[in-house]
Amino acid sequence: DADVTQTPRNRITKTGKRIMLECSQTKGHDRMYWYRQDPGLGLQLIYYSFDVKDINKGEISDGYSVSRQAQAKFSLSLESAIPNQTALYFCATSDGADNEQFFGPGTRLTVL
Amino acid sequence: DAKTTQPNSMESNEEEPVHLPCNHSTISGTDYIHWYRQLPSQGPEYVIHGLTSNVNNRMASLAIAEDRKSSTLILHRATLRDAAVYYCILRAFTGNQFYFGTGTSLTVIP
Numbered sequence: 001d002a003d004v005t006q007t008p009r010n011r012i013t014k015t016g017k018r019i020m021l022e023c024s025q026t027k028g029h030d031r032m033y034w035y036r037q038d039p040g041l042g043l044q045l046i047y048y049s050f051d052v053k054d055i056n057k058g059e060i061s062d063g064y065s066v067s068r069q070a071q072a073k074f075s076l077s078l079e080s081a082i083p084n085q086t087a088l089y090f091c092a093t094s095d096g097a098d099n100e101q102f103f104g105p106g107t108r109l110t111v112l
Numbered sequence: 113d114a115k116t117t118q119p120n121s122m123e124s125n126e127e128e129p130v131h132l133p134c135n136h137s138t139i140s141g142t143d144y145i146h147w148y149r150q151l152p153s154q155g156p157e158y159v160i161h162g163l164t165s166n167v168n169n170r171m172a173s174l175a176i177a178e179d180r181k182s183s184t185l186i187l188h189r190a191t192l193r194d195a196a197v198y199y200c201i202l203r204a205f206t207g208n209q210f211y212f213g214t215g216t217s218l219t220v221i222p
Binding site for chain 1: 148154155156157158161199209210211212213214215
């Protein structure tokens with residue numbers, strides 16, 4: 001079984017809709033991250049969380065919100081999706097700032 | 113914010129060593145250098161990281177320049193499975209954020 005899972009794996013939605021992407025991990029890590037990847041580009045950090053009560057904005061947090069429901073779960077929401085949020089979204093976990101980040105398989109989101 | 117510069121693409125013959133360069137001229141003294149790779153249709157995976165000294169692990173070696181303004185990821189014997197995009201990343205001391213660049217797309221030729 002995968003250590004970091006993301007649901008859904010693919011999603012097509014329309015402009016203005018609210019979307020939630022979910023991430024779960026079984027690694028017991030405190031730190032969780034949400035990244036966005038546009039075609040042909042590297043990853044950009046959206047939000048990160050060091051524990052259940054700690055949420056921090058990344059480089060590109062505008063238009064996104066997150067919820068850390070438990071140590072193992074970290075959700076990303078798009079309150080009102082727009083077409084330029086079409087991208088590949090990755091969740092990651094780590095047990096320390098300088099330690100290895102483990103990435104999920106990604107969610108491909110298309111906003112029409 | 114410290115950033116990295118990498119060649120867009122490189123090629124290597126199978127079973128030969130590969131040296132992937134990265135420039136990070138604005139690196140601060142407390143920034144760690146991380147390398148990740150992303151295989152097609154997958155999330156990134158950790159390769160190696162270091163601060164000042166050269167580092168070795170089962171996947172690769174990391175050579176860091178004395179002034180820390182550049183580093184090189186060394187794959188000792190490239191295999192077809194090493195074909196991927198390789199990202200050189202600095203972990204910013206403040207905010208604990210990773211800054212991914214566009215990476216180097218490595219093609220391994222049989």
